[in-house]
Amino acid sequence: MEREKRADPDALLASLTDDKHGRLTVFLGAAAGVGKTYDMLEAARERLAEGVDVVIGWAETHGRAETENLLKGLPAVPPRRLQYRGKEFGEMDLDALLARRPQLALVDELAHTNIPGSRHTRRYQDVEELLAAGINVYTTLNIQHLETLNDIVAQVTGVTVRETVPDQILEKAAQIHLVDIPAEELIQRLKEGKVYVPGQAAEALRKFFRPGNINALRELALRYTAKRVDRQVESYMRVHGIPGPWPTGERVMVCISPSPFSAQLIRTAKRMAEGLKAEWLAVNVETPRRLPVSEAEKDRLARNKRLAEELGAETISLTGNDVAEGLLELAGKRNVSQIVIGKPLHNKFWDWVHGSIVDRVIRHSQGISIHVLPGKAKQEQEKITTRPERRSFPAYPYAGSLFIMLLVTAMAVLASPYLTLVNIAMIYLLPVLISAVRWGTGPAVIAAAAGILVFDYFFVPPTYSFTVGDLRYLISFSIFLLVAFLTGTLSARLRQQITSARQRETRTAALYALSREIAAVAELRQVLASVARKVAESVEGQVVVLLSDKNGKLVLQACSSNQDRSLLNENELAAATWAFEHGEATGRGTDNLGGVKGIYLPLRTEQSTRGVLGIKIESAKQYLQPEQRRLLEAFAGLAAVAVARAQLAEQAREAHLLAESERLRVALFNSLSHDLRTPLASIIGAVTGLLEQENIYSPAARHDLLQTIQQGAMRMNRFVGNLLDMARLESGVLKLNKEWCDIQDVVGVAVSRVGEPLNKRSLRIDIQPDLPLVKADYVLLEQVMVNLLDNALKYSDAGSEIAIAARKIDQNVSISVIDRGPNIPPEDLERVFDKFYRLHSPRQVSGTGLGLAISKGFIEAHGGRIEASNNPAGGVVITIILPSGAEGPEEVLDEGKRG
DSSP, rough: OEEOOOOOOHHHHHHHHHEEEOOEEEEEETTTTTTHHHHHHHHHHHHHHTOEEEEEEOOOTTTTTHHOOOOHHHBBBOOOEEEEEEEEEEEHHHHHHHHHOSSEEEEETTBBBBBBBBBBBBBHHHHHHHHTTOOOOEEEEGGBGGGGGGGHHHHHHHHHOOOOOOOOHHTHHHHHEEOOHHHHHHHHHHHHTTSHHHHHHHHHHHHHOHHHHHOOOOOOOOHHHHHHHHHHHHHHHHHHTOSSSSTTEEEEEOOOOTHHHHHHHHHHHHHHHHHHHHEEEEEEETTTTTTSSSHHHHHHHHHHHHHHHHOOOOEEEESSSSSHHHHHHHHTTOOOOOOEEEEOOOOOHHHHHHHHHHHHHTTTTOEEEEEEEEEEEHHHHHHHHSSSSOOOOOOOHHHHHHHHHHHHHHHHHHHHSSHHHHHHHHHHHHHHHHHHHHHHHHHHHHHHHHHHHHHHHHHHSSSSOOOOSOTTHHHHHHHHHHHHHHHHHHHHHHHHHHHHOOOOHHHHHHHHHHHHHHHHHSSHHHHHHHHHHHHHHHHTTEEEEEOOTSOEEEEEEEEEGGGGGGGGGHHHHHHHHHHHHHHHHTTTTTSTTTTTHHHHHHEESOOEEEEEEEEESGGGGGGGHHHHHHHHHHHHHHHOOOOOOOOHHHHHHHHHHHHHHHHHHHHHHHHHHIIIIIHHHHHHHHHHHHHHTHHHHHHSHHHHHHHHHHHHHHHHHHHHHHHHHHHHHHOOOOOEEEEEEHHHHHHHHHHOOOOOHTTSSEEEEOOOOTTOOOOEEEHHHHHHHHHHHHHHTSSSSSSSOOEEEEEEEEEEEEEEEEEEEEOOOOGGGGGSSSSOOOOSSSSOOSOOOOHHHHHHHHHHTTTEEEEEEETTTEEEEEEEEEOOOSSOOOHHHHHHOOO
């Protein structure tokens, strides 16, 4: 077997003593039979020999003798025995394992589904609880059970795996041991009966365990483990400050820019990554000198990024002062082994002035392979011709700089008797700096040139002449021009950065406002209305949102205003449908169906296209602005995520309702099968005896049989009444018929209704003599008392006392039913009033679990409350608190007569 090399035992032993949170070790294989359980048990025996407290929580040997031999000598927790559909099954005893609290627990088959009645549905949830308790776990898993690989496995093998494990379980694992054997050896093991019994083995070989399937699963397991190791290498390098790259795996990086040549670089990098079976990155580095200035450049850069994403690259944008430095720094951090970069067709003078990025990348690559692709003249020409025409500078900045220079000259001439030549020269820097900051390089250079001429003419000897007597002044003049050029260039770059920052801030603010608004609502219709309104405010236009119905047809779901519905005529709807079906933008300003009035952007997520966002702006030019297009695409992406989130939330609510309905169905089925069949059986038996053996029974026996029929009928009547009462409460049609009620009468009637079961018990009734009347629905209050007495009978021992007490407390009347049964756990005191909730009891207690829930609904409808507490002397006290009437019935009657 080819297996991953195990870690240092000392390191493992140290990790196993971590008390805060357990560490998970997964033995990962391509398929059943590769030896995962065998390897896990071998590793466990090694840990046991090192003194680690090892316990088997669950181990599945599948009858393999060599695996069973490894179990000998390993402590184990006996499994729980659970009944399901008339059969007994074994499951891991989680509670016993938590109580045992070993250092290391062995839990085989992580993807297993537990038998109904277990605490958790899935075994990986048991493992999570063990880890949370600080217990380290060894477990096994086949790669086909990983959630994200489920579709791939189904496509490759033709078998859909039902039991899956979330990826985050493996991502949290401290270690993954890859257990792998060749496909031929696994098939031979199957034929020898070492994996399945002969009949199952033949079927498995015919369907699942074909050589192609096994090799595909092996590749998935190897790739997953390799990616994890690659992430660990990156993390180790980052933590220890080790400069990359390490030659542990291939990773390709391509450098992109607004140039059309970048598209060729991206395709080349894609082919290279595909050939190497490697991940690849597309990186753009923005520097103050290389910011995309024009909208055409920004649009080309966006298209290049989109192309890279469509071909499967991870796109990254960096900002820095040097392109080569930024590229190499990222390459070292991401462990890049291959860099694809383009060399533009610049002459040597350009490279000498600006420096060659390619040369610097090659010079400092330090072991990274550099692939240089020279640009073509046609592409460079395209780059030049696609630039927008430069507009001529207006005359105002130049005239302004000359005017400022004239003012400074007048001031300098007037102040010349009081200033030295150096002071005057410094004054002439002011127009240059002002022009550079306000208007850029050109006006600053013009101001500097004019300043040199004026300064030379008026102040440099010989004065009133352009002749320079001292050649050292030429140095000053050169520095003067250089200062003007540098300050002008820096100010121009600063203005570009400010403009770019403002544009990014505007986009970010708009997207943040939209995301904040839609995050506050969960209902789909509200989300769509927020999207339509916010997008309309941002673009100052009309917005509609269309989603697909069950038949795949687009339906209008939201619009920014009622007038916007007129946007969707037949042509516009056809364009929106095309965008939805093809996942591409359509409409004015795009390459698809540009004759319509609106632009339609698909709401795409990773899974599917959810719908279409339609926008109509009054000014057609705005469609052609790439900045506006990028903002609209960002809006569409955010809207798609919001729609997906709302739809998933709606599906989750539907799933919850289905689960509740299923729970109700099961509860009703169980109740019908027990609470109706039991009294029906006694009624049928008694009636049959009376009919068939009419002359045998004595009058006393006949009376007993008739009493049995009566009790069974009353029990069925209470059961059906509970169901009907709960239906009334749930539907909201419950109406109270309030009248003045005497609590003593209510208690007496309820006791008589319960009948024979209560006559066999000791009953103590303690009602305050001067207890005031309460205004309530007599029938409902009587039903509440019957439910409480029935509950006390069920959960208390036969022969124990039941007490009823009624008292006046302030302006309320308190009625308590007290039994001497077992106490209720404190955490369940509130839950006993939930629908279908029943306490765990060693007694065979019948019922639906609706009695207390109905009682709570009735009492709360009267404005009162009901609560449960434990009796210090043993048992449970359930107390009803009702508001007493401010007026007695006599006062009400007298007021009616006076009126």
